[in-house]
Amino acid sequence: MARKKKADDAEAAGTDTAKTPDDDGAKKKGGMLPAIIVAVAVLAGGAMAGGVIGGGSGAAAAAGPAPEPTPTPMALGTVIEMDSITLNLVGEGMHFLKLGVAVELGPDTVEEPPSAPIYDVIIDLFGDYTYADLLAPDARDVTKEQLLAQLSAIYGESIVRVYYTEFVMQ
Numbered sequence: 001m002a003r004k005k006k007a008d009d010a011e012a013a014g015t016d017t018a019k020t021p022d023d024d025g026a027k028k029k030g031g032m033l034p035a036i037i038v039a040v041a042v043l044a045g046g047a048m049a050g051g052v053i054g055g056g057s058g059a060a061a062a063a064g065p066a067p068e069p070t071p072t073p074m075a076l077g078t079v080i081e082m083d084s085i086t087l088n089l090v091g092e093g094m095h096f097l098k099l100g101v102a103v104e105l106g107p108d109t110v111e112e113p114p115s116a117p118i119y120d121v122i123i124d125l126f127g128d129y130t131y132a133d134l135l136a137p138d139a140r141d142v143t144k145e146q147l148l149a150q151l152s153a154i155y156g157e158s159i160v161r162v163y164y165t166e167f168v169m170q
Contacts, residue, residue, distance in 0.1 A: 077105040077160060080112055084166050085119060087126050095131040100166030103151065109158045121150045134169055 084100040101122060105112070125147055133139060148162045 077107050077109065078112075079104045079163070081165060082115060082118060085122060087123060089129060089131050089134070089169070090127070091130040091132070093131070096170055097126060097129075097134065098166060098168040098170075099126065100164065101147070102163040102165050103159045104161035104163070106157045106160045113155050113158055117154055118151065121147065121154070125150060131169060140164060140167060 079102050081102040082100070084098055086096055086098045089095040089097055099122065101118070103113075103118065125143065129139075129143070134143070136142075144162050144164065148159070151159045151162065
């Protein structure tokens with residue numbers, strides 16, 4: 001009876017505070033929807049992870065692992081890295097070049113060549129360049145070819161390539 005009186009009072013006041021079965025159901029469904037979406041997302045994510053981690057099944061898995069590619073050997077001789085050297089560049093201003101060089105020895109070379117003549121060639125060659133000369137797009141390639149030519153004149157076929165390990169100008 002108290003319930004009916006409360007409902008009658010609410011009707012008289014123009015408000016509806018009485019609960020109906022439909023109201024409870026709507027609230028429960030609205031509250032359950034996000035939980036259902038999260039559950040479906042978690043299950044779908046787990047299924048995908050299982051396929052990726054487990055490797056899945058099918059023709060690819062039945063065929064076995066793919067053969068590893070055979071690396072092609074590079075025909076490199078022994079590479080000797082020289083200590084970096086800092087050189088003053090020709091021209092106005094105080095510009096310098098910090099240069100690191102490595103030389104690759106020919107396949108028939110049995111002894112490491114002495115380093116003093118290599119440094120001497122580097123100093124003579126780069127001592128004639130200005131900062132602007134070495135900024136040219138092809139300057140590194142040109143100087144590398146010149147360096148190799150001068151070293152080949154001294155060492156013959158003992159040195160087959162020259163690499164720059166450091167080339168910093170300021």
